[in-house]
Amino acid sequence: MQHKIYFTPGPSQIFYTVEDHLKSALNEDVMCISHRSANFQAIFAHARAELSKLLNLPEGYDIYFTSSANEVWERIIQNLVEKQSHHFVNGSFSKKFHQFALDYQKSSTATKVEDGGDFKDLSVPDEAELISVTLNETSIGYTFPIEKIKELRAQNPDKLIALDAVSAFPAIPFDLNLVDTAYFSVQKCFGLPAGLGVWIVNQKCHATATNLEAKGHITGSYHSLAQLKAQGDKYQTPETPNILGIYLLGKVAEDMNRRTARQIQNDTSYKAALLYQAISESNSLEPFVESKECRSKTVVVAKVNDGNEAILKSMTEKGWIVGKGYGSYKGDHIRIANFPVHSKEQIEQMADFLTKQ
Ligand SMILES: N[C@H](C(=O)O)[C@H](O)COP(=O)(O)O
Numbered sequence: 001m002q003h004k005i006y007f008t009p010g011p012s013q014i015f016y017t018v019e020d021h022l023k024s025a026l027n028e029d030v031m032c033i034s035h036r037s038a039n040f041q042a043i044f045a046h047a048r049a050e051l052s053k054l055l056n057l058p059e060g061y062d063i064y065f066t067s068s069a070n071e072v073w074e075r076i077i078q079n080l081v082e083k084q085s086h087h088f089v090n091g092s093f094s095k096k097f098h099q100f101a102l103d104y105q106k107s108s109t110a111t112k113v114e115d116g117g118d119f120k121d122l123s124v125p126d127e128a129e130l131i132s133v134t135l136n137e138t139s140i141g142y143t144f145p146i147e148k149i150k151e152l153r154a155q156n157p158d159k160l161i162a163l164d165a166v167s168a169f170p171a172i173p174f175d176l177n178l179v180d181t182a183y184f185s186v187q188k189c190f191g192l193p194a195g196l197g198v199w200i201v202n203q204k205c206h207a208t209a210t211n212l213e214a215k216g217h218i219t220g221s222y223h224s225l226a227q228l229k230a231q232g233d234k235y236q237t238p239e240t241p242n243i244l245g246i247y248l249l250g251k252v253a254e255d256m257n258r259r260t261a262r263q264i265q266n267d268t269s270y271k272a273a274l275l276y277q278a279i280s281e282s283n284s285l286e287p288f289v290e291s292k293e294c295r296s297k298t299v300v301v302a303k304v305n306d307g308n309e310a311i312l313k314s315m316t317e318k319g320w321i322v323g324k325g326y327g328s329y330k331g332d333h334i335r336i337a338n339f340p341v342h343s344k345e346q347i348e349q350m351a352d353f354l355t356k357q
């Protein structure tokens, strides 16, 4: 059978070094060791150190492990929001986070624009304690311009800013000093098996969570920020974590550091430009996001004039598994992941195919 290449927006193609790391994991008994052992502490410390380097983590920011980005949405609401958060919503996942806040009976507000539309109004209610921004909206391939995040930071020095970097890190450069907390899951740009989320917080987040606890709020149980910190300070986790996932993340982050974040980010820009150029040249495709500045480099989304069935079929015949549209766009869009694992050659072939559609 022809080998498939997954261009899906996550889970996606597995990073090419994972096979070797899985063999090492077996040899090193990673799946057998106790999460209270020194071996595990070394795995945790290694993953943290490599991620800190890759993401250029500022002084005073900590990294914790969760089960997913969905989990982090809930933890943020529990630990960092007393009454109100404010969400910039223009796709399914930013909407889902806002909904989580409402489910928790917060008076959370949202600035909503049509899917893929640009945010013109950056005002935030005075009462909002935390602002949520999605760097890369996976559902429709929208990138929140960094200049606008800088503006939000400058206008709201006392509020917390939470960055959804789920399908962005480490392929999109970002200065973490601009936000107080950020998170991602590993089945996107890291090319790893799903089931692990990464939560980054600064000292202001710890202080906020401590303050909420002092006021009698429930900040969660085993994964409250206080518990994550108490255990994380010892390179441990409150629960038995996804040890294999943390091990693989450390190894892949190390591989990526060898390639350098800058190189990965430059390659991502180059490959994205090829894909958008091809989509613009095609007769049957057009980019879903109108503003060039806001088009995602990691999840390239195109509208297909007569529905996506025929193009997805030809792609599958070539061994390329490409994402359908998300939600109501299921039959009308294609979503092509442009993650670090996708080589220039593969993307050039994909672009060549798209141009001819
Ligand atoms: N696909 C979502 C997104 O891109 O935001 C995703 O559900 C969030 O990540 P988890 O499924 O790992 O929670």
Ligand SMILES: O=C(O)CCC(=O)C(=O)O
Pocket: 009, 010, 011, 138, 139, 323, 326
């Ligand atoms: O297709 C995607 O963007 C991923 C889907 C997903 O994670 C979800 O629906 O929760």
